[in-house]
Structures are given as structure tokens and as C-alpha cells.
Amino acid sequence: MALMRRFTLYIFSFLLITGCVSKKKYADLEKRHQQALIEKTGLEEVLSKVAIENDSLKKKNDFLDSVYRAEHEKYVSLNNSKNNVAPPPKSKNTTISKAVEYDKKALYVYNLPNYVFWPRTVKADKFLIGSLGESNMNAALAANVYGKKINEMPALVEPYSPSPGKFYHMIFVSESKQKEFLKLQKELKDQPVLLITENPYLEKVGAHVCFYLEGDRVKFTVNKKGIEKSGMNVSEQLIKFSNEN
Numbered sequence: 379m380a381l382m383r384r385f386t387l388y389i390f391s392f393l394l395i396t397g398c399v400s401k402k403k404y405a406d407l408e409k410r411h412q413q414a415l416i417e418k419t420g421l422e423e424v425l426s427k428v429a430i431e432n433d434s435l436k437k438k439n440d441f442l443d444s445v446y447r448a449e450h451e452k453y454v455s456l457n458n459s460k461n462n463v464a465p466p467p468k469s470k471n472t473t474i475s476k477a478v479e480y481d482k483k484a485l486y487v488y489n490l491p492n493y494v495f496w497p498r499t500v501k502a503d504k505f506l507i508g509s510l511g512e513s514n515m516n517a518a519l520a521a522n523v524y525g526k527k528i529n530e531m532p533a534l535v536e537p538y539s540p541s542p543g544k545f546y547h548m549i550f551v552s553e554s555k556q557k558e559f560l561k562l563q564k565e566l567k568d569q570p571v572l573l574i575t576e577n578p579y580l581e582k583v584g585a586h587v588c589f590y591l592e593g594d595r596v597k598f599t600v601n602k603k604g605i606e607k608s609g610m611n612v613s614e615q616l617i618k619f620s621n622e623n
Contacts, residue, residue, distance in 0.1 A: 400418060414506040474594050476514050482596040483589050484518035487550065487574060490587065493527045493616035496547060496570050497609050508538030508546040510562065511555030519550065540565065548572040570609035597623055 412470035432502045472479075477503055491505070505528035509516045516535070528547075551559055553576045561571070563584055578588040581601045586608070588599045605612045 472591050472594050477518075479591065479596060480514040480518040481522075484513060484522040484596060486589070487519060487548065488522045488526075488528070488533075490548065490572065490574075490616070493613040493619075494572055494605065495611040495613075496529075500545065500547075500570060502545050502547070504530065505529055505533045506544070507533065507535045507547045508549040509535060510538045510549060510553070510558065511551035511552030513550075513551055513554065515552060538562075544572055545569075548574060551580075551585075552575065552576045559583070559585065566608075567609050570623070572605070572608075572610065597622070 388414050487507070507517065507519060507523065516537075519535045523535055526533050538546065540546075549562065549571055551562065551573065556575060556577050559573075559575060559580055560583060566573075572586050573584070574587045574589070575585045575590050577585070578590045578599050581599050581604070584601070584604050584607075586601050586605045588600075588601075590597055598620055600612065600617050602612055602617055
């Protein structure tokens with residue numbers, strides 16, 4: 379009888395222990411399952427966000443291409459039309475050299491910070507100007523800012539090369555790299571960086587200051603809305619000057 383009781387107690391203890399182990403394993407598996415679901419949901423959200431960003435970038439590229447095509451077709455139509463529509467006046471061919479052209483552009487760039495205001499949250503020990511692409515602008519900018527200060531900080535011009543902790547106040551996108559403008563804009567993610575280009579059509583997709591030639595004159599446009607969207611402010615004097623120069 380005592381033997382039977384001990385055997386029953388042994389069986390009961392065994393079932394109790396194995397039951398606890400099973401519950402523990404089940405709880406652990408359930409925990410892993412929930413973690414996997416969370417990770418899967420997070421990954422799906424990231425992939426969805428990337429897809430949306432890529433779609434937005436594609437739409438901007440398509441829009442920019444359509445602008446180029448529209449302007450080209452308008453030019454061809456006006457020049458080939460046999461109707462009474464007068465063709466646009468032809469601009470006098472420029473006679474200024476590239477050196478003079480880029481020296482003027484560099485001087486404008488050097489003076490832009492007198493009319494553009496960065497948020498106080500920007501912390502930097504130097505005023506860094508990035509240059510994207512090979513251009514005569516690189517040497518002209520370097521010559522114009524050498525040994526000078528901008529906004530009470532030493533001014534420095536260098537090829538644009540993003541890295542953690544580095545902040546560019548302004549980036550000049552050369553004509554040779556204008557097709558990379560949207561990629562650059564995406565990298566910056568609306569940071570308070572003044573984007574300067576050599577194509578006025580890029581203003582339609584967010585460029586802030588765009589240079590262009592009109593005869594022997596170097597002119598530029600100012601995208602007030604785009605500048606403010608990126609967290610900076612711009613003086614009305616600069617806008618007025620861009621319309622008058």
C-alpha cells in the first residue's frame with residue numbers, strides 16, 4: 379500500500395514538473411512569436427516608407443523632365459511657327475569669359491549670407507560651402523572666401539562630401555551635376571541648407587537660388603517659399619535685387 383502511494387506521488391510530481399516545463403516553453407514560444415510579429419510589422423512600415431519616398435522622387439523626376447520637354451517644345455514651336463505669333467526676342471550672345479562669369483557668381487554666393495538667415499539651432503564652428511561637381515566655380519569661390527569670415531565664422535569651400543557631424547550652410551550644384559539635384563535634396567531631408575544651382579528650371583523642384591546668363595549679365599532667381607520650407611529666412615531685399623539685377 380505504501381509502495382502504491384509512493385508510486386502515485388512520483389507520477390503526480392512528474393506530471394507537475396513536466397507541465398510546468400511545457401508551460402514555460404509555451405510562454406517562451408509565444409514571446410518569440412510576438413517579437414517576430416513586431417519586427418515584421420516594423421519592417422513592413424520601413425519598406426512602405428521607402429516605396430513612398432521612391433515614388434515621390436520618381437514623380438519629381440518625371441515633373442522635371444516634363445518641364446524640360448515643355449520648354450523645348452515651346453521654343454521649337456515659336457521658332458518654326460508660320461503664324462503671326464512673334465518669336466521670342468533673341469538674347470545677345472554673351473561675350474564674357476567663363477572666368478569672369480564664375481567670378482561674378484562666386485561674389486554673389488559670398489554675399490548671399492547677408493540676406494539669408496539660418497536658424498539658431500544650427501551649431502557650427504565654420505561656414506562651410508560645398509561644391510557638387512567639377513566647375514570653374516570651385517576655384518572662383520575658394521578665391522573669393524579665402525581668409526574671410528561669414529557670419530563671424532571662418533569661411534571654407536570644399537567638394538561636397540557628407541559625413542556625420544558635418545554641416546554645409548550652402549551647396550553649389552554645378553551644371554554637370556544638375557541631374558543629381560533631387561538625390562541631393564532627398565539626402566538633406568529639408569535641412570537648413572541653401573541649395574544653389576545653374577538652372578532656373580530647378581527652382582520648380584526646390585532649388586533656392588538659381589543662376590543664369592542673360593547676355594553679358596549674370597542673373598539669379600530666389601525661391602522664397604523653398605528657402606522658408608527648409609527652415610531659413612530670406613530678406614525681401616535679396617528678392618527685390620534678383621528681380622532688378
